[in-house]
Amino acid sequence: MTVSQPLQSGCPFLNPQRLFRDLAEARTLAEAPFSDTFESRVVTRYDEIIQALHDPATFSSQPAVGTVPSPWREQLEGKVPSRGTLLGLDNPDHDRLRASVNTFFMPRKLARYESWIREQANLLVDDFVADGHTKLKLSFALPLPLKVIAHVVGLDSDRSEWIGAALGFFMGPRDIYHPGTPDEKAKLLLDLHDYILEVMEERKHDRRDDLISHIWNERDSGAVEMTDFEMLSMFPGLMLAGHETSSNLICMGLSHLLADPERYAGAQRDDDSRAEALEEIFRYESAITGMKRLVTRDVTLGGTELKAGETVFLTYAAGSRDATKFGNPDDIDFNRNWAVPHLGFGQGIHACLGAPLARLLLRIELAVLHDRLPDLRLGAPYEELEYTVVSEGRGMVDLPLEWKPVSVTERTQAAVVDRVSAAGIPVTVKSRRLVTADVVELTLETQASGPLDWEPGAHVDLELPDGSLRQYSLCGQSGESELRIAVLKEDRGRGGSKLIHEQVSVGDGLSIRGPRNHFRLKPAQFLLFVAGGIGITPLLPMIDEAERSGTPWRLLFLGRDRKRMPYVEDLVRSYPSNIYVWPSIERGRYNLDEIWQKLPAEEAYVYACGPDELLAGLEDSANRHEADFKLVVERFTARKLEHQPNRRIDVTLGRSGKTLTVEDDESVLDVLNREGANILSTCREGTCGTCEVRVLDGVPEHRDSVLSLEERLANQTMMTCVSRCRGRSLVLDL
Missing domain, CATH: 3.40.50.80 (Nucleotide-binding domain of ferredoxin-NADP reductase (FNR) module)
Incomplete structure (x- = not known):
């Protein structure tokens, strides 16, 4: 093994104030240097980081999450999942478990939370708006993300401070915001897991508009296989990462914006300018410094020969300031073209699951603070602001702010959006008859106020007595209060059809969701x-x-x-x-x-x-x-197929009529962004939903893992980072 070259500075990667200078110096070295801070070789060049992120078989995520030391490991064993986050999992377990949440975190689906988040932000500002000054970390930046992620998961947002204290166990000495000994926090953590298990049991029978209910729906449909303990493991890690990174991003972002009043004014023109400014902030100073990876085989990464068993630290922060990819990387430029995506949320299979929620939350935070705090300014010179110690995450200890004091009564409260119940429509089995020896027809009488309107091709989700959901096409007449379905008994199925044939009788009460339709008739000759x-x-x-x-x-x-x-x-x-x-x-x-x-x-x-x-x-x-x-086909299970080989396709921009050619070695996303479309992306592997674009014509070949089966069959949108075309051309709403 070749000994890595040292950095010229005395203690590199130790001082958070000069971290980016250390990373820039490391980027000039022929080999990746070893860092005592990260206990790994530090990879700083964009292309090498990308290579590793998209080769998870060679660069394992196992060391990304540390193990709990004794004696707490023994206290938590069997009660708190040892790998309590997706970040430290490799495939096949990672993709299997992440599939249960991908569709939930798509940007357009998270938009329903906007009003609720805005109201919670305003309520927090109410507590300090009349003071004319605050330390933002404790008064706003930490409590709001905690409330939001607790609400989204399905927990009581009023208990968010307690949840944050329990999650502080995982942060160890870096948790300077929640007092308590490790033993006290371990007890809180055990109580938190017991609370989540209680909510999981409730949602198993009473679904709501939250992540816990969503995963139950995915499990019941057969789309995802996981145990209850694996399901439990999804939430604490997600909540920890979700609130910690968001709280750091708003503080660091505001510090850079307010350091230049013209820059702040330019960012705060409207929601579009806020979104553009945030994207550049994510590149300029992400809340994720980087992640550790374990090398599983001998490999050469850039100019560095790595042996199996070594670890590397992929510094996303350095990659996003690589001058070979970003012009003037150490300047903030709101007009930057995103033909090359930043690494603020990582990339690949471990790209930040909560990135769409973070983008939504921070845009709302900027808007509320701008609307509520006139003449907002830093409460101390930027040079005096203190950063947290160098680690996988990057943040500020606090952010002092000042503004012209305003009375609380001067604002009009936004409406709070209640949680929408996902309960179905009650139905009663009016009649049943055998159509063939193994097909039973059920006539379902709804208890809706009037006839259900549906078109030919529609289906319903039928909730069975055991709580599972199955999809069945409607085969009766639209506009009637009665619905008709026919069910084939499948002895090798998942048990739903057998239950209907053997246990469902006339007079039984069930419930349906829908009707829904992705199989509509088109005008035809x-x-x-x-x-x-x-x-x-x-x-x-x-x-x-x-x-x-x-x-x-x-x-x-x-x-x-x-x-x-x-x-x-x-x-x-x-x-x-x-x-x-x-x-x-x-x-x-x-x-x-x-x-x-x-x-x-x-x-x-x-x-x-x-x-x-x-x-x-x-x-x-x-x-x-x-x-x-x-x-046009009707499916209720995804086809397991090998995708067609990439071939040249044409993509037409529906609003301008311009047609672009996508070669077989290019992605639709890259070609569109070279033309200035500036479509946001995070994972570039079809798992985050960020690069979704509406399809006006043509049939996409869906290669993502984020669209639901129904959305794929509808062919109304596509993930431009990975998906292509089943024909020769597409027309997109751009």
């Missing part, structure tokens, strides 16, 4: 319906709609045995010239390629529902015949 067995159910109302509108149509009904194909005889009697029945035990396997060869040349669409094997075959066949855009 001809419609071909392809059903595979029980897949006929959503097509029945579509056939009625086609008849009503006068649209020419045909049905290809595939199945193994005619006796097990539901509704087949009714359909043949009603539409003898429109139905083509194909039982495979009589006629063999149907050649799906014939569909595209026989489809009329005019505007025609194929609507298909059935087992995954059929739908996958149709998609592959449509792709071979370049007819992807003509196929």
Whole structure:
């Protein structure tokens, strides 16, 4: 092993005031130097950090979270998860567990919390606005993020101070804001985990608009497999990281903005200017200095030969000031182009899960402080402000502020948005009948005030007696107070269909959520319906709609045995010239390629529902015949497939009409940002939802892990960092 080169300064990476000078000096060295502060080699160049972040198999996250020392390790064992955060997990466990929360933290979904967060911010300001001065860390920057993350998780936000004290155990001596011995904080931590378990049990049966309920929904749907103990492990680490980084960001950000009154005024013009300013602050001085990684195999990173077993410290803060990637990196520039994304929230599979929430929270904080505190200014020269000790996180001990005192009564309180219940609509099983030997039809009578409005292709989530959720297509008539579903008994399924067949009886009370629809009919000159067995159910109302509108149509009904194909005889009697029945035990396997060869040349669409094997075959066949855009499928489970090889595609900007070419070795995101689109991104691996863009035309090939199945099938948005196109072109709302 080559001995790493030392830095020229005496004690590098020790003084927080000169941290960036130390990092800049390290970046000029041929090899990554070793740091006693981080107990690792320090990687400071952007490209090398990116290489490591996107190679988690070589650079393990295991050392990112330290182990609890004795005697507290023994006290917490079996009660507090030892790996109580996603940051320290490698795959496959990391991706499996993170999948339970990805969709919850998408920016557009978090927007529903904006009014509640704004009101909590105003309530905190009420306590000090008349004083004309405050130390922001304790009065605002710490309590607000704690309240927000507690509320979002599903805990009582009024207990946020207690929650923060309990989480302080993990910070050790760095927790200077919550008094108490380690033993006292360990007791608080155990109490906190007991409290979370109580809320988890409540939400298992009484869902709300919070993260705990969301994970239960994901578990019940079968989208995620996790134990209760693994679920418990998700929340404390998330709350610790969520409030600590946000509190540091608002203090550091304001310190830089207020150091230059013109800069502060430029940032505070409106919400857009605040968002732009914050993005540059995240680059200039992130609350995350970096993260440690364990090298799992001999590898060369930049000019440094690393041996298996070594550790490296990936300094995100240094990468975001790499002059080879960012012009004038040590200056704050609100007009910076984000063709190269900063590393303020990391990147790769461990990119900050809460980045969208942090962006929302800090934008609200800036707005409230600007609106409520006139003539806001620093209460001490910037040079005298104290930073916390150098570590994985970066922050300020406190931020003294001054302003012209204002009466509390001068503000108009914003409306507090109550937590919305996710409870379903009560229904009663009015009747049931066997359609075939293994298909039962249920007629559900709703207790809604009027008929439920839905369109052909809609489905409902049915909550079963055991609390699990299953999706079933509606096969009755819209506009009625009664809903009809048909359920195939699947002995190898997850138990829902078996429960319905064996336990659900006439008169039973259940509940539904919905109806929802991602399988709507498009205007067409001809419609071909392809059903595979029980897949006929959503097509029945579509056939009625086609008849009503006068649209020419045909049905290809595939199945193994005619006796097990539901509704087949009714359909043949009603539409003898429109139905083509194909039982495979009589006629063999149907050649799906014939569909595209026989489809009329005019505007025609194929609507298909059935087992995954059929739908996958149709998609592959449509792709071979370049007819992807003509196929619309209904799925309730994601297809496990290998993505198409990257190929050149065209992306049209819908607002300007300009068309860009994305080569096979480029991402849509990079091409768009080179043209000045300035789409924000964090993970660049399709896990955070930050780079989501609305799709106006074309069929995306979704490669992300953040969109729900329903959102993927709707094809209304895409993650531009990883997703591409199933055809040759896309039109995006840009």
